[in-house]
Structures are given as structure tokens and as C-alpha cells.
Amino acid sequence: MxxxxxxxxxxxxxxxxxxYGIEILKVQEIRGYEAVTRIAxxxxxxxxxxxLRGIIVPIVDMRIKFNLGKVEYDEFTVVIILNVVGRVxxxxxxxxxxxxxxxxxxxxxxxxxxxxxxxxxxxxxLGTIEQRMLILVDIEKLMSGADMALIxxxxxx
Numbered sequence: 616m617x618x619x620x621x622x623x624x625x626x627x628x629x630x631x632x633x634x635y636g637i638e639i640l641k642v643q644e645i646r647g648y649e650a651v652t653r654i655a656x657x658x659x660x661x662x663x664x665x666x667l668r669g670i671i672v673p674i675v676d677m678r679i680k681f682n683l684g685k686v687e688y689d690e691f692t693v694v695i696i697l698n699v700v701g702r703v704x705x706x707x708x709x710x711x712x713x714x715x716x717x718x719x720x721x722x723x724x725x726x727x728x729x730x731x732x733x734x735x736x737x738x739x740x741l742g743t744i745e746q747r748m749l750i751l752v753d754i755e756k757l758m759s760g761a762d763m764a765l766i767x768x769x770x771x772x
Contacts, residue, residue: 623638623716624638624639624714624715624716624717625638625714625717625742625749625751626638626645626695626711626714627712627713627714627715628693628695628708628710628712629708629710629712630678630681630708631678631684633750634712634750635677635750636742636750636751636752637751637752637754641697641698641699642697643696643698643703644696645693645694645695645696646693646696647693648688648692648707649665651663651664651674659679660680661673661674662674662675665694667696667703670703672696672703672704672705673705674694674707675704676706676707677708678707680757688707691709691710692708692710693707693708693710694706697754697758699754699755699758700755700758704758706754715749717742721743722739722740722741722742722751723740723742723743724740724741725738725741726741737752737754738750738751738752738753739753
């Protein structure tokens with residue numbers, strides 16, 4: 616019964632040493648990283664835009680967005696094209712792992728970090744599968760906050 620309620624499929628990807636998961640239903644496609652067109656005065660986490668079959672897609676670097684240190688691009692770096700909040704957005708991640716299904720019993724609540732400066736508002740929970748721990752990201756919430764307004768502003772200039 617609980618399996619039906621919270622059983623979801625997640626695309627897993629890595630940023631540094633951590634593994635993250637986003638709902639597979641939000642993913643449109645996965646592409647290799649290619650050069651993007653920079654936009655003047657855009658926030659640092661917005662790498663720029665790319666033309667995807669006639670659609671201008673803003674590209675967000677998740678390592679910069681999550682303050683995860685030095686960003687290096689290699690042959691494993693990919694762009695996950697998402698369809699969120701009625702628009703297409705790309706996120707740059709270190710690599711894509713696989714698609715996994717998590718039942719309700721495999722998803723734990725986010726620990727309370729209220730005393731720290733760590734922002735957990737975009738994290739829906741922690742998924743556990745065998746020895747792996749996944750940070751489950753609410754990509755819609757992440758892409759519809761104030762940052763999305765910045766993306767809109769930057770791409771409309």
C-alpha cells in the first residue's frame with residue numbers, strides 16, 4: 616500500500632562525491648556537455664543558454680548552485696534537460712548514474728539542519744538503496760524559486 620503512494624522512479628546523478636536523485640518524470644533528455652552561449656550579467660550558476668531544436672534553454676550548473684567547490688568539465692559531464700514549471704531548463708551534473716525505483720520505506724526525512732547555514736528547502740528526503748544514499752532533490756521547487764526569476768531575466772535580456 617505505501618509502495619503505491621510513494622514509490623517513484625528517480626534519475627540518479629553525481630556532483631562531486633555525492634549522489635542525487637530527481638524524479639524521472641521531469642527529465643526530458645540527457646545530453647553530453649557542450650559549449651553554451653554566455654549571457655552578460657547572469658548569476659554565476661547560470662552557465663548560459665543553448666539552442667535545443669529551436670528552443671532556447673537556460674543551463675544551470677548544479678555544482679555552482681549547491682556551492683560544491685571547483686567545477687571541472689570532462690567527458691562524463693552531462694546536461695540533464697528538464698521540463699519543469701512549464702518550461703525547459705538544463706542542469707549540468709558531473710555524471711548520470713542510473714534510474715532507480717524507491718518505495719516509501721526507502722525514503723527518509725531530511726535531518727534538521729536549522730542551526731546551520733545549509734539550505735535544505737530543495738531536498739525532499741534521503742533515499743537508501745543497498746549501501747547507497749541518495750539526496751532527493753525537489754527540482755521543481757529549485758527551478759521555480761527566485762533563481763528561476765533570475766534565469767528568466769537573464770534569458771530575456
